[in-house]
Amino acid sequence: MQNSSIDILISRLLSNNITDDERKVLDEWLSESPDNKKYLGQLINIWQSSHPAFDPEDIQMESAIRDIHHKIEAAGSLSQGKSFKILVWWQRIAAVLFIPVIVLMGYLLSRDTDFNPQTAYQEVFSPYGVRSKISLPDGSSVWLNSGSKLKYPIEFKSGSRNVSLTGEAFFEVRSDKKNPFVVHTEQMKVEATGTAFNVEAYETDTIVAVTLVHGKVDVDISGRRKLDMQPNQRICFNNLSNKYKLSTVDTYKWIAWKDGVLAFRDDRLDYVFKKIGLMYNVEISVKDVDIASQLYRATFEGESLDEILNLLKLSAPIRYEYTKRVKSESGAFTKEKIEVYKR
Numbered sequence: 001m002q003n004s005s006i007d008i009l010i011s012r013l014l015s016n017n018i019t020d021d022e023r024k025v026l027d028e029w030l031s032e033s034p035d036n037k038k039y040l041g042q043l044i045n046i047w048q049s050s051h052p053a054f055d056p057e058d059i060q061m062e063s064a065i066r067d068i069h070h071k072i073e074a075a076g077s078l079s080q081g082k083s084f085k086i087l088v089w090w091q092r093i094a095a096v097l098f099i100p101v102i103v104l105m106g107y108l109l110s111r112d113t114d115f116n117p118q119t120a121y122q123e124v125f126s127p128y129g130v131r132s133k134i135s136l137p138d139g140s141s142v143w144l145n146s147g148s149k150l151k152y153p154i155e156f157k158s159g160s161r162n163v164s165l166t167g168e169a170f171f172e173v174r175s176d177k178k179n180p181f182v183v184h185t186e187q188m189k190v191e192a193t194g195t196a197f198n199v200e201a202y203e204t205d206t207i208v209a210v211t212l213v214h215g216k217v218d219v220d221i222s223g224r225r226k227l228d229m230q231p232n233q234r235i236c237f238n239n240l241s242n243k244y245k246l247s248t249v250d251t252y253k254w255i256a257w258k259d260g261v262l263a264f265r266d267d268r269l270d271y272v273f274k275k276i277g278l279m280y281n282v283e284i285s286v287k288d289v290d291i292a293s294q295l296y297r298a299t300f301e302g303e304s305l306d307e308i309l310n311l312l313k314l315s316a317p318i319r320y321e322y323t324k325r326v327k328s329e330s331g332a333f334t335k336e337k338i339e340v341y342k343r
Helices: 001-015 020-032 033-048 061-075 080-094 250-258 270-278 305-315
Strands: 102-104 123-128 132-135 141-144 150-153 161-172 181-185 188-192 196-201 207-214 217-221 224-230 233-238 241-249 261-268 284-286 295-301 318-322 337-342
Touching: 001 020, 020 033, 123 132, 132 161, 141 150, 161 250, 188 196, 188 207, 196 250, 207 217, 207 224, 207 250, 224 233, 224 241, 250 261, 261 270, 270 305, 270 337, 295 305, 305 318
Parallel strands: 161 181, 284 337
Antiparallel strands: 102 123, 123 150, 132 141, 141 161, 150 161, 161 196, 181 188, 188 217, 196 207, 207 233, 217 224, 233 241, 261 295, 318 337
């Protein structure tokens, strides 16, 4: 098969837009040669590492290609011809992909094992600085927040619809009372039938939370306590103290992120900066305890990182400094860092 046809299939795979027939064609191509698997793996690695924090409507094509070219040269693992091929591939698909999602197709990459197609899983990773939307096999929709991973079967079995989440996601679950939809996190299990809810379960956070917009969910906390939630309720579980809190909330604040909105309602500034850093793929550290505990109320939609920081500086007694990015041995730069001080 011509490489151009394969590149198109790979672009559909990465955008989670591939059909069953196209998957079969790609599967056959992968089984033909170990080099084909290697080629796909290289494209996935480049896709995942190539500056994910961008607005899909504001792609700077030339700078993106230069960035990827630099990463390829630094890695030193590709020939000149292969590098050119991948650059051409990136330029061809970047204009047609709406949301950048890393889709790791387990069953496509494991033809050398006795992998059972009935239990094959997909893993979708939304890189830091990126939000992604996924359609599940049952028609349910999932929005993945920055730095989040969702694992789900390529086909739901009768009796249950199980998915696994690390990070944050908003779920709109298609109604099916005979086949409950279950979200598994390290500390919680959330069961629903036809519902809209948000789950926060980042590995680095001590708080795991569920916010219910409409419908009904049952929350199992570490197998010790099961709670029924009603609309406009939020449950927070502290995995250090093993205590939970159930409260009535304005759900908009907790789900606005899926639409690219940051909504803060009397939140501590250290929390505000944490959420800003997550959305814009930047590490922000508050260097003064006094300002970290100050409360802030605002809604940001469509502003750039610098615009948000300047607005915060106008309404709070703070100043901020960008720290110099460090270049690693591979040629890649560390994540952008910002330090916030009391003014």
